[in-house]
Amino acid sequence: MQGISPGATLAEKVEWLIRNLWPAEAEAPRNNVETAAAIARATGEDISSTTVWKLRTGRQENPQLKTLTALATFFGVPIGYFGFPGEAGPIDDDLTLKALRREVEHGVIRPEVLRALVDLSPEARWVVDEMILGAAAADRHRSSRRGDERDHQRKP
Incomplete structure (x- = not known):
């Protein structure tokens, strides 16, 4: 899991939510149709798979407030998360911690690893920080090289 960058676009923010804060009670989506259906079921707001695709790919930079409200409700984030790039720093930090807690709850990150990190000296913690970064x-x-290779393979 990687935190959302401070200058993230709306598309990057939506994609981050889908990958990191998908609600545990909702079945994980395999495509935009299932993503839209899960959001509509949970929020009662009709959202199309085309809208989800446009949001995820950056083709829709200025969605309706009701769409953003549905996304915020579904993912349990404040509506301010969708603000302009670079403006939601504290919100992004809170969401990164929320996603990290989910990783621990689902056994992706072992709790004893986090406890050991807290117990390290500041010098040892700095070394671990640098290794993680x-x-x-x-x-x-x-990941970007794989994406570049896929894009290159698609070109005629």
Whole structure:
């Protein structure tokens, strides 16, 4: 799990929510049709799969307030999360912590690892911080290279 970057676009924020804060009580979606259906079922707001696709791909930068309200309700985030890039820093930090707690609850991150991190000296914690940041940067680099390779394969 990677936190949302401070300058994230609306598309990046929506994608981050789908990947990191999908409600446990809702079946994980396999596509935009299932994503839209789950949001509509949970919120009562009619949202189309096309709208979800446009939001996820950045083709819709200015959705209706009712769409943002449905997303905020479904994912349990404040409506301010969808503000302009770079403006939601404290909200983004809170959501990153919420996603981290979910990772612990679902056994993706073991609680004893977090407890051990708290018990480390400041110097040892700094070393671990640097290792995690390095691993995250390498993971992002690998992901972007895979995306570039897929894009290259699609071109005629």
